[in-house]
Every structure is written in C-alpha cells, then in structure tokens.
Amino acid sequence: MGLNDYGWLMIQGMLLLLFSPLVNGIIKKVKARIQRRVGPSILQSYRDVIKFLKREAVTSYHTSWITSVTPYVCFSAYFVAGSMIPLWRSISTSDVIVFIYLFALARFFLALSALEPASAFGGMGSSREMMIATLVEPVLVLGLFGMVAFVGTTDLGILTGAGQNPAGIFAFIGLLLVTVAETGRIPVDNPDTHLELTMVHEGMLLEYSGRQLGLLHLAAMVKQTILLVLLVQLFFPAPIISAPWFFLLLAVKVVFLGFILALIESTNVKMRLFRLPELLVGGAVFCIISIFMKFF
Amino acid sequence: MNNETVWIILLVFFVAGAVIPYGLNKNRNLALVTGCLFAVAGSTTALWMGVRGLVSSDPILILMGNILPITNLEFYIDGLSGFFLITIALVSILTSIYSIQYMKIYGQENLAWWSFCYNLFLLTMMLVVTANNIIVFLIFWEMMTLASYFLVTFSFKREQVRKAGFVYLVMTHIGTVFIASALFLLAGSQGGWNYAHLAAGSGMMNDQTKNLIFVCALIGFGTKAGIVPLHIWLPQAHPAAPTNVSALMSGVMLKTAIYGIVRLMIDLLGTGPSWWGAVIIVLGVISALVGVVSALMEHDLKRLLAYHSVENIGIILMGVGTSMVFYSWSMPVPAAIALAAGLFHVLNHAIFKSLLFLCTGSVYYATHTKDIEQLGGLIKKMPVTSILFLTGAISISAVPPFNGFASEYQLYLSLLQLSHQHQSNFWVVGGILGCTALALTGALAAACFVKAFGISFLALPRSAKATGAREVPWNMTLSMIPLAALCLILGGVSGQMMNLLAQIAVQLKAGSPIPLIGTYPYQIFLLFGFVIVILFGLTKLSGAGKERKSQTWGCGIETNAEMEYTAASFSQPIRRVYRPLLKPTRSITTGFNGQPYFGYRIEFHERIGSNFKDYFYVPVRKSVIEISRKWQNIQSGNINWYLGYIFVTLIILLVFCAKG
Numbered sequence: 001m002g003l004n005d006y007g008w009l010m011i012q013g014m015l016l017l018l019f020s021p022l023v024n025g026i027i028k029k030v031k032a033r034i035q036r037r038v039g040p041s042i043l044q045s046y047r048d049v050i051k052f053l054k055r056e057a058v059t060s061y062h063t064s065w066i067t068s069v070t071p072y073v074c075f076s077a078y079f080v081a082g083s084m085i086p087l088w089r090s091i092s093t094s095d096v097i098v099f100i101y102l103f104a105l106a107r108f109f110l111a112l113s114a115l116e117p118a119s120a121f122g123g124m125g126s127s128r129e130m131m132i133a134t135l136v137e138p139v140l141v142l143g144l145f146g147m148v149a150f151v152g153t154t155d156l157g158i159l160t161g162a163g164q165n166p167a168g169i170f171a172f173i174g175l176l177l178v179t180v181a182e183t184g185r186i187p188v189d190n191p192d193t194h195l196e197l198t199m200v201h202e203g204m205l206l207e208y209s210g211r212q213l214g215l216l217h218l219a220a221m222v223k224q225t226i227l228l229v230l231l232v233q234l235f236f237p238a239p240i241i242s243a244p245w246f247f248l249l250l251a252v253k254v255v256f257l258g259f260i261l262a263l264i265e266s267t268n269v270k271m272r273l274f275r276l277p278e279l280l281v282g283g284a285v286f287c288i289i290s291i292f293m294k295f296f
Numbered sequence: 297m298n299n300e301t302v303w304i305i306l307l308v309f310f311v312a313g314a315v316i317p318y319g320l321n322k323n324r325n326l327a328l329v330t331g332c333l334f335a336v337a338g339s340t341t342a343l344w345m346g347v348r349g350l351v352s353s354d355p356i357l358i359l360m361g362n363i364l365p366i367t368n369l370e371f372y373i374d375g376l377s378g379f380f381l382i383t384i385a386l387v388s389i390l391t392s393i394y395s396i397q398y399m400k401i402y403g404q405e406n407l408a409w410w411s412f413c414y415n416l417f418l419l420t421m422m423l424v425v426t427a428n429n430i431i432v433f434l435i436f437w438e439m440m441t442l443a444s445y446f447l448v449t450f451s452f453k454r455e456q457v458r459k460a461g462f463v464y465l466v467m468t469h470i471g472t473v474f475i476a477s478a479l480f481l482l483a484g485s486q487g488g489w490n491y492a493h494l495a496a497g498s499g500m501m502n503d504q505t506k507n508l509i510f511v512c513a514l515i516g517f518g519t520k521a522g523i524v525p526l527h528i529w530l531p532q533a534h535p536a537a538p539t540n541v542s543a544l545m546s547g548v549m550l551k552t553a554i555y556g557i558v559r560l561m562i563d564l565l566g567t568g569p570s571w572w573g574a575v576i577i578v579l580g581v582i583s584a585l586v587g588v589v590s591a592l593m594e595h596d597l598k599r600l601l602a603y604h605s606v607e608n609i610g611i612i613l614m615g616v617g618t619s620m621v622f623y624s625w626s627m628p629v630p631a632a633i634a635l636a637a638g639l640f641h642v643l644n645h646a647i648f649k650s651l652l653f654l655c656t657g658s659v660y661y662a663t664h665t666k667d668i669e670q671l672g673g674l675i676k677k678m679p680v681t682s683i684l685f686l687t688g689a690i691s692i693s694a695v696p697p698f699n700g701f702a703s704e705y706q707l708y709l710s711l712l713q714l715s716h717q718h719q720s721n722f723w724v725v726g727g728i729l730g731c732t733a734l735a736l737t738g739a740l741a742a743a744c745f746v747k748a749f750g751i752s753f754l755a756l757p758r759s760a761k762a763t764g765a766r767e768v769p770w771n772m773t774l775s776m777i778p779l780a781a782l783c784l785i786l787g788g789v790s791g792q793m794m795n796l797l798a799q800i801a802v803q804l805k806a807g808s809p810i811p812l813i814g815t816y817p818y819q820i821f822l823l824f825g826f827v828i829v830i831l832f833g834l835t836k837l838s839g840a841g842k843e844r845k846s847q848t849w850g851c852g853i854e855t856n857a858e859m860e861y862t863a864a865s866f867s868q869p870i871r872r873v874y875r876p877l878l879k880p881t882r883s884i885t886t887g888f889n890g891q892p893y894f895g896y897r898i899e900f901h902e903r904i905g906s907n908f909k910d911y912f913y914v915p916v917r918k919s920v921i922e923i924s925r926k927w928q929n930i931q932s933g934n935i936n937w938y939l940g941y942i943f944v945t946l947i948i949l950l951v952f953c954a955k956g
Contacts (some may be wrong), residue, residue, distance in 0.1 A: 006822075006823060006826075009820075009823055010823070013827075015737075056844055057841045057844070058843065058844045058845070058846050059844075059845060059846070060845070060846065060847065060848040061845050061846070061847065061848070062673070062755055062756055062848060064675045064676060064754070066675070066754065066845065070813075072828045072832060073828065074832050076824050076825075076827040076831070077824065078573065078642070078826045078827045079827050080820055080821075080823050080827065082816075083823065084820055091818035092817070093819050093820045094817070095816055095817050095820075097676065097705055097816065098696060098705075098816050098817060098820060100735075101694065101696045101701060101705075101738075102696065102824075104694070104695055104696075104738065104739070104742060105696060106930075107694045107742070108690065108693060108695050108742055108745075108746060111746045111750070112746055112749065112750050112754065114754055115746070115750035115751070115754045116750075116754045116755055117848040117855075117857055118755035118756045118848055118855055118859070118860045119848045119849065119850055119859070119860075120859055120860065120861055121849075122861075123860065123861020123865065124861065125866065126746065126861075126866070127747075127861065127866040127867070127868070127870075128869055128871055130739075130742065130746055130747075130870070131869035131870050131873060132744035133739045133741040133742065133743065134736060134740050134743055134870065134873075135873070136739075137735045137738065137739040138732045138733075138735045138736040139732075139741065140735070141731055141732050141734065141735035142728065142731075142732045144733045145712065145715075146726050146728060146730070148712055148717035149712050149716050149724070149727060149728050150716075151713045152716045154708075154709065154712070190499070195935065197838075206849070207848060207849065211835065213845075218753070218839065236773060245708050252444065273869065274869075274872055274873065276873075277873050289722075291725065291728060292725075295718075295721065295724045295725075296721060
C-alpha cells in the first residue's frame with residue numbers, strides 16, 4: 001500500500017467525520033418533530049463538539065494514562081473503520097473482520113477507562129456495555145458472515161450490494177437491530193440522558209469532560225454514521241454513475257436510515273436491561289432465516 | 297556438531313539442573329539460581345534444535361542407542377515437533393529467568409526438590425514432543441505427568457493443594473490409560489513401534505479399529521488438554537501450583553496434548569471420516585464457551601486464567617478439527633491453512649497466557665493475594681507490570697493488532713471456507729455458527745479481561761495489601777518484556793508465520809505446495825497509529841495537553857474504595873443473562889435492628905452451579921462405588937476360595953489356548 005492509498009483513506013475518513021455530526025443533528029431533529037417539538041438546529045451537534053473541544057479536560061485523581069489515551073484510541077478506531085469502507089473506489093485494506101474488531105478495540109478501552117475514576121456509575125456502564133457486547137457481536141457476525149460465506153470473501157468491496165436479494169431483507173432487519181444496540185439508542189440505551197440508572201454509554205462517559213468528552217462524542221457520531229453507511233452499502237448501495245451523484249444518493253440513503261432510527265426511537269420505550277437478550281436473539285433469528293434462504 | 301551430541305548436551309543440562317542443586321542445598325539461593333540457569337541453558341539448546349527441525353526440509357533423526365528393553369531410545373524432529381519444541385523452549389527460557397527471583401517467596405521450602413521436578417518437567421515435555429516411537433512417548437508422558445504433579449503439590453502443607461493434586465493425578469491417569477490403549481491398538485495391528493512404521497501401516501486398518509483409536513485418543517489427550525467436560529482438574533491444579541509453574545502448565549504443557557492429537561489423528565491415523573473433525577469442532581466450541589463463561593465468574597486471578605486455558609484449547613481445537621474435515625474432503629490446501637491457524641494459536645496462546653500468569657505471579661509477589669476483590673489501583677504502584685498485563689489481556693481478548701486476533705482471524709477464514717465449500721447443508725450452517733461462537737467467545741473474553749484488568753489494576757486499592765504494593769524487581773519484569781513484545785510482533789508478521797506453519801502440514805501429509813496465505817490488512821493499524829499521533833500533536837499544539845485533576849463525582853459524597861464496582865458486581869449482568877449455563881444460586885439476608893426499613897447488615901452469597909460435577913462426575917463416581925460394592929461379595933477372605941478362583945482361571949485360559 002503506497003502513500004497515495006493512505007492519503008485516500010485519510011480523505012474518506014475526514015469526509016465521514018465532517019458528515020457525521022450532521023447525521024446526528026438530522027436524527028435529533030426528526031425525533032423532535034415526531035414528538036411535536038421544534039428541536040435544536042441540525043447543526044447543533046457541530047456547535048456542541050466545537051464547544052467541548054475548546055474546553056479544558058478535568059479528570060479524577062484516581063485515573064491514569066488509560067483515561068487520557070482512551071479518547072484518542074476510540075476516535076482513531078472509528079475513524080479508521082470508516083475509512084476502510086469502500087465507497088466510490090475499491091480499497092485493498094477493507095476487511096469485514098477487522099472492521100468488527102476495530103469496534104471491539106474501542107469498546108475495550110472505553111470500558112476500562114470507565115472503571116478508572118472509582119465511581120459506581122462508570123462501573124455500571126462498563127459492565128453493562130460488555131454484557132451487551134456479548135449479545136451484539138455474535139449477531140453482527142451471524143448477519144454479516146451469512147453474506148461473507150456465500151460470496152466467499154471478507155473484502156467489503158466485493159460484499160457491496162451482497163444483500164440485494166430476498167434473503168437480504170431478513171439480514172437487514174437483524175443488522176438494523178444490531179445498529180440500534182451499537183449506537184446506544186432506545187430500546188437498548190438512551191442517548192439523551194445520563195442521569196438515570198438505565199444508562200450504558202453515557203454512564204461510561206460520565207467522568208469525561210472538555211476536549212476528551214468532545215472527542216468521545218465525535219467518535220460516537222462517527223460510529224453511528226459508519227454503521228449506517230455500511231448498511232446502505234450492503235443492502236442498497238448507491239450506483240456509481242459519477243462522484244457527485246454517488247455522494248448525493250449515499251447521503252440521502254444514510255439520512256433515510258437515520259430517519260428509521262429516529263422513528264424506532266420515538267415509537268418505542270426503553271427495554272429493561274435483562275430483556276435485551278430476547279431482542280437480540282430475535283435479531284439472530286432473522287439472520288439465521290436469511291442464511292437458510294440464501295443457501296437452501 | 298552433530299545432532300546426537302547436541303541432544304546429549306541438552307539432556308546433560310537438564311539432569312545437571314535437577315541434581316546439582318541437591319549438592320548446594322546449604323545455600324538455598326545458590327541452589328535455586330543453579331537450577332534455573334541450567335534450565336535456561338537446556339531450553340536454549342532445545343530452542344536451537346527446534347529451529348533446525350522447523351526449517352530443514354528433512355526431519356532430524358536422533359538415535360540414542362539400544363538402552364530400552366523392547367525398543368530404541370530414538371527422537372525425531374520434523375516440522376511439527378520442531379514447532380512444539382520451539383514453543384516449549386521459548387516459554388521455558390523466560391519462565392526460568394523469572395523463577396530465579398519469584399521462587400524466593402518460597403524461601404523456606406525445599407528448593408532443591410523444586411529444582412529437581414522443574415528441570416525434569418521441562419525436559420520430559422521436550423522429549424514427549426520429539427519422541428519417535430510410542431514406548432518412548434508413553435514413558436516421558438508419564439514422567440511429565442508425575443513431575444508436574446509434584447510441582448502442583450509443592451506447597452503440600454495446605455490441604456487444598458493436596459486435594460487439587462489428587463484430582464489432577466487421578467484425571468491425568470485416566471487420560472493416560474486411554475492414550476496407552478489408543479497407541480497400543482494402533483501398534484498392535486502393525487507390529488512396530490516407531491512413527492514411520494505406524495503411519496505407513498495405518499492405511500490397512502479397518503474403519504472400526506480406526507474409530508476406536510480416535511475415540512480413545514480423544515478422551516486421553518482431551519483430559520490433558522482440558523476439553524469440557526474433562527477439564528475439572530484444570531481450575532483446581534493451576535491455582536495450587538506456584539505461579540511460574542502454572543505459566544508452564546497452562547502455556548505449554550496443555551499443548552503437548554494438542555501435539556498428541558495432531559500427531560495421532562492427522563499424521564499417524566491417516567485421513568478419517570469427516571465426523572471426526574465435526575466432533576472435534578463441536579467439542580472445541582463447547583470448551584471455548586464453557587471455559588470463558590466460567591472464567592467470567594471467577595475472582596481468583598489464577599483460576600480465571602486456568603478457565604481461559606480451557607477456552608483457548610477450544611479455539612485451537614476448532615482449527616485442528618476444521619483441518620481434519622478438509623482432509624476428509626481431500627482438500628489439502630484449506631486443510632493445511634486451517635491446521636496452520638490452529639498451530640498459530642498454539643504459539644500465541646503459549647505466549648500471552650504465560651505472560652498473564654507471570655504478571656499474576658508478580659502481583660502475588662507484591663501483594664500476597666490473587667483475589668481480584670482485594671486488589672485495585674496497581675497501575676500506579678506497578679506501572680510496568682500493569683502495561684505487561686494489559687498487553688496480555690488485549691491479546692487474549694482478540695483485540696487487534698495483537699497476536700490473539702491474528703490467529704483468530706485466520707480461524708474465521710478457515711471456518712468460512714468450511715461453509716463456502718458448500719459440501720452439505722450441515723457444513724454451510726456449521727461454518728457460520730462456528731464463526732458466531734468464536735465471536736461470542738471473543739466478546740466474553742473481552743468482558744472478562746476488562747474485569748480482570750479493570751478491577752485489579754485500575755481505580756482505588758481495595759485492601760491494605762494492594763495499598764502497600766511495590767513494583768517487582770527488574771529481573772522479573774525483564775523476562776516478561778520479550779513475551780509482551782512477541783504479542784505485538786506476532787500480530788504484525790502473521791502472514792509470514794502462517795506460511796511457515798502451513799509448511800508443517802505439507803510435510804505431514806506430503807501434500808501439494810500451498811499458495812501464499814493472505815493476512816489481515818495490518819496496514820490499517822499504521823493508519824490508526826498515525827491518526828492517534830496527529831490528534832496528540834494537535835492537542836499539544838493547541839496548548840490543551842494538560843488535564844486538571846479533581847474529585848470523582850459521587851452525587852455529593854466523597855468517593856472511597858468501598859463504593860467502587862467490584863468483580864462480582866461487574867459480572868452480574870453476564871451471570872444473569874447466561875443463567876441457563878451457570879445456574880447461579882443466591883441468598884441475601886438483611887439484619888434489621890428493630891427498625892423495619894433500615895437494615896444494619898446485609899449478607900450476600902452467590903454460588904455458581906457446577907453442572908459437570910452434578911450431572912457427570914457425581915453419577916459416575918456413585919455408579920463406580922456401587923459396582924465395586926457388588927463385586928465385594930466375591931472377596932470372602934477365605935484362602936480356599938481364592939485358590940479356587942485361580943484354578944478356574946487357569947482352566948479357562950487352557951481351554952482358550954487349546955482352541956487358539
């Protein structure tokens with residue numbers, strides 16, 4: 001891989017980075033409209049992140065270098081994961097297994113840093129996050145690998161559009177549930193609060209502040225966007241007619257998926273933590289149906 | 297130097313290491329250092345021989361003369377033996393250096409005896425994987441078991457240790473019976489003892505004998521490897537042994553059983569039916585899941601690591617089983633790759649597991665406890681050890697770009713191939729479900745090591761022992777640094793390693809050459825590092841690099857160690873979600889002091905059900921005792937009866953012989 005390729009990866013990562021607060025803003029706006037509120041501007045997420053990044057970071061007396069390093073690790077992991085999804089050009093380093101495990105890398109460090117300040121909130125978030133991960137990761141693998149085993153490669157570029165068939169509909173439902181869980185949305189987690197004992201992701205961020213918090217928020221938004229982009233690319237990819245059209249269509253499709261997320265979030269209530277296995281086993285069942293349809 | 301001389305030097309080093317400390321026993325420290333240094337020298341020699349065996353295209357044959365009654369004392373180092381020899385030697389060298397300092401906490405015990413068993417243990421492990429005939433194999437296998445038994449029971453003054461040692465001894469001897477049966481069955485139909493002989497004749501055997509040998513070998517080696525449900529000795533024996541010995545037992549001794557499985561089932565028995573592979577994959581999946589879920593519930597660091605050995609043996613077996621399935625389909629190329637993936641995980645597990653055990657030893661050295669609930673805050677007291685432990689934890693949790701991920705990645709690809717080949721519906725679904733199980737195992741392992749590292753190294757110390765901890769001496773950390781470095785390096789050179797290891801399979805099966813095996817795109821992690829560096833630079837440039845320190849927010853109350861999350865509370869959600877597997881029972885009693893709403897004391901007890909003990913071992917033990925009791929009736933105690941038995945037996949034998 002030459003310098004040129006690294007350059008392209010960086011450019012794609014930057015594009016997703018710039019786009020992702022907008023996606024978040026749009027989801028928030030849609031949610032507000034469904035709830036008959038005016039809601040914040042769709043640019044509010046940019047303002048929030050910029051505000052946080054300007055501010056000083058305050059950490060607990062009990063923390064060590066892990067707390068300082070985690071925001072960088074999480075951000076870079078999602079940034080790199082986003083940069084390796086093949087969009088308008090094929091990428092030699094795109095691999096679905098590495099993609100999944102980059103998420104695991106970010107999660108590992110975030111869960112460790114949540115334990116550092118010696119407060120029970122962080123521990124709670126960390127413990128629940130790891131429990132949910134044990135349910136989410138297998139379903140993610142089941143959904144994606146059904147397609148991978150059929151196509152016979154782990155290259156995301158060749159997998160593009162692999163879900164465009166009847167079997168794909170079921171895999172899509174399964175993976176959509178995974179996306180809801182991974183982005184920490186209702187019914188799995190609630191992104192709007194960290195003052196309840198129901199919190200998972202926000203609980204882990206509780207002791208972060210200033211630029212570190214800004215970076216972690218940004219990382220979460222990037223994660224959300226790349227999961228949506230991945231879903232679009234797998235199940236209804238934008239045709240590559242010309243670059244501007246491609247990006248426009250991609251953006252429209254991602255926003256449409258965001259709209260679905262907002263709809264799910266507004267029409268459901270948060271589930272009890274210990275009912276989550278039922279939800280995700282449901283997702284697994286959809287993925288298995290998809291595998292059976294595809295192969296038999 | 298020719299190979300025989302080197303081999304004699306190796307033997308001399310270890311025997312000297314075993315015997316000389318007895319002469320020096322007046323000065324315990326000197327005895328210990330001598331024993332360890334001889335072990336280092338012997339292991340280094342073994343490493344050299346292993347490398348020669350691995351790289352040379354022709355196997356090295358070492359004849360040591362005709363000193364055994366029915367067969368020659370001969371050794372044989374081909375690619376497979378060479379690989380295992382390297383793995384054992386590498387871990388042995390570093391563990392021996394570590395032991396020089398670590399064993400000082402056993403200063404009052406008989407260190408010469410330890411040194412004797414330790415050197416013999418290392419030597420016999422190396423001889424087991426290089427033996428060229430089954431008699432030599434069985435002799436050293438048994439010696440290895442006994443040497444490790446005496447190492448497990450080194451602190452025999454504690455009752456728990458004696459009990460654990462007994463369970464270990466019984467289990468492994470049951471295993472040895474099955475191994476011996478398998479090997480003699482194999483040899484019985486050939487009339488020869490050495491491997492070349494056996495491999496040549498295995499084609500003529502009928503399927504029934506082959507299947508019987510397979511089952512016996514699976515039970516026998518499975519006991520040593522710790523396949524569920526034969527794993528019960530593992531979580532008892534490992535915490536009982538000194539930690540450096542646990543590192544060896546878990547890191548490399550279990551692998552001798554994997555060696556046995558590969559040697560017997562893939563090399564000597566030839567190609568079996570595909571259900572052999574299926575059985576091994578299924579057992580691997582069960583071992584991996586049961587191992588990791590049990591590990592999550594443990595709060596004793598060493599027992600936690602012992603359960604992770606069960607998990608990783610399961611992962612290795614998934615690779616070996618996949619390879620056997622491909623061989624049965626006559627697809628040598630994917631089979632070689634799957635076997636290479638399994639062997640790669642053997643090496644990786646040896647490295648990160650011994651690293652984790654040695655770090656646990658350091659924690660024990662510094663705090664005299666291995667109970668996670670009593671630790672905490674060690675990252676500030678023991679900065680080097682904590683980085684080393686974190687490296688091991690990241691590797692074992694299959695987090696990229698470390699070595700645990702590299703081999704699991706290859707295993708994913710092999711399992712996907714299983715599915716993609718489209719042989720039958722069973723395998724299509726089986727391959728994907730195997731991947732799913734691997735993902736679940738990885739996620740659970742990550743949860744477990746967030747717990748193990750987070751609770752014991754981060755936040756505030758939970759006891760006086762942890763508060764008073766200090767970094768361990770340099771010669772302990774020095775031996776762990778190469779292991780940690782290898783975790784990262786092997787993650788980066790996984791492509792080269794896989795190509796090297798696939799050659800072993802080619803040599804075993806005389807198969808066609810393997811095309812270049814791809815690796816995961818590790819370049820992406822260069823980008824990852826680059827992004828981190830840029831972000832770091834930007835923070836520094838903007839002048840916002842410094843963090844302000846303040847109190848942890850605790851709803852207005854000042855936080856202290858008692859308010860921290862504990863290991864038990866960390867694993868509670870998982871305990872609850874995986875309830876069917878774990879069968880936890882809990883009791884909470886609240887003491888009320890007259891006032892109905894304000895309890896002054898709450899007691900909480902939770903126990904994890906032991907499925908295997910309740911549903912397997914207890915019934916088996918009961919029925920054995922029952923049968924023995926029935927047989928008691930023939931033991932009348934009257935000598936006339938016994939003479940009668942002998943007479944009847946004699947007549948039966950005579951009739952039998954006359955007929956034959």
